[in-house]
Amino acid sequence: MDKKxxxxxxxxxxxxxxxxxxxxxxxxxxxxxxxxxxxxVVAVILTIFAxxxxxxxxxxxxxxxxxxxxx
Amino acid sequence: MNKSWWKIISVLLLVYxxxxxxGLLWKNDVPRLPxxxxxxxxxxxxxxxxxxxxxxxxxSVFHAIKYLQNNNLRSDISSRAFAGVxxxxxxxxxATGAIWLSYTWVDPNQPxxxxxxxxxxxxxxxxxxxxxxxxxxxxxxxxxxxDIDKRARIGAVYNIFAFAFLFPAIWIIPRxxxxxHPGGEGSEGNPALNYKDMAPKMRFVFYPAIIGWTLLGVWxxxxxxxxxxxxxxxxxxxxxxx
Numbered sequence: 001m002d003k004k005x006x007x008x009x010x011x012x013x014x015x016x017x018x019x020x021x022x023x024x025x026x027x028x029x030x031x032x033x034x035x036x037x038x039x040x041v042v043a044v045i046l047t048i049f050a051x052x053x054x055x056x057x058x059x060x061x062x063x064x065x066x067x068x069x070x071x
Numbered sequence: 072m073n074k075s076w077w078k079i080i081s082v083l084l085l086v087y088x089x090x091x092x093x094g095l096l097w098k099n100d101v102p103r104l105p106x107x108x109x110x111x112x113x114x115x116x117x118x119x120x121x122x123x124x125x126x127x128x129x130x131s132v133f134h135a136i137k138y139l140q141n142n143n144l145r146s147d148i149s150s151r152a153f154a155g156v157x158x159x160x161x162x163x164x165x166a167t168g169a170i171w172l173s174y175t176w177v178d179p180n181q182p183x184x185x186x187x188x189x190x191x192x193x194x195x196x197x198x199x200x201x202x203x204x205x206x207x208x209x210x211x212x213x214x215x216x217x218d219i220d221k222r223a224r225i226g227a228v229y230n231i232f233a234f235a236f237l238f239p240a241i242w243i244i245p246r247x248x249x250x251x252h253p254g255g256e257g258s259e260g261n262p263a264l265n266y267k268d269m270a271p272k273m274r275f276v277f278y279p280a281i282i283g284w285t286l287l288g289v290w291x292x293x294x295x296x297x298x299x300x301x302x303x304x305x306x307x308x309x310x311x312x313x
Contacts, residue, residue, distance in 0.1 A: 026104060026105050027108060028109055029109045033098075038093055038094070038095065039095070041093065045093075046086065046090075049086070056290060056291070056294070060075075060290075060294055063297045063298055063301065066301055067297065067301060070305070
């Protein structure tokens with residue numbers, strides 16, 4: 001009897017594992033995070049972002065200068 | 072440099088958005104969802120464009136109403152600049168959405184352009200397109216009037232109409248119709264606003280991202296406003312010299 005109950009519990013646990021499976025099977029960019037290539041992507045984006053921000057800062061300063069000279 | 076603290080905050084928040092948004096800070100920060108997969112990270116960029124657009128348009132209508140109250144041309148210039156950058160954010164939201172949907176909504180058994188006909192009928196896309204077109208009309212209308220005061224007044228009145236139309240076009244009608252876009256019929260409210268709908272770690276990136284992108288938009292607006300004010304001043308001084 002005990003063996004039977006143990007078997008049923010085991011089956012239930014197997015089912016739980018099966019339920020958890022579909023979530024884990026979704027293909028994500030795990031390899032990219034594992035081998036660190038994601039850092040390359042982020043570095044490229046940050047470089048472009050830095051370029052745009054530097055451009056904005058310079059534009060901001062230019063207008064500040066114009067405002068000072070003309071007031 | 073004291074006055075520009077919010078610009079620094081904007082840049083810091085956006086750098087944080089990029090670093091944390093690509094999952095460098097936490098492992099398993101985004102849920103593993105079928106079809107969406109890693110593209111769920113677009114939430115920090117695509118959705119923030121629309122949030123930024125809505126906030127900038129709100130600021131625009133605020134300045135439009137202020138102009139009608141005080142007839143100060145500064146308010147008119149602010150209103151126009153906020154609407155302009157709001158439209159830019161809307162266009163970026165639309166373009167990023169177009170890229171995102173062509174990888175998530177399309178029938179995987181058909182090439183993207185084959186199923187595009189079905190996607191293009193989505194009420195969310197049509198609503199957003201109408202809302203943006205109405206704001207384009209604001210630029211055309213305001214730009215076509217020579218008289219400064221008339222331009223400002225008609226622009227401000229039309230701005231209020233355009234803002235009012237945002238609500239049926241992007242908030243109400245698309246919600247009532249079935250849509251592939253999250254937040255359509257059957258789902259409750261805006262999935263980005265409903266905090267129960269978002270993975271907890273995503274919220275730590277999403278909300279700062281909204282603030283960061285919006286502040287960046289406000290920065291661009293401030294540069295545009297100062298440039299316009301400078302131009303007005305030049306015109307005025309030339310007119311006095313004559």
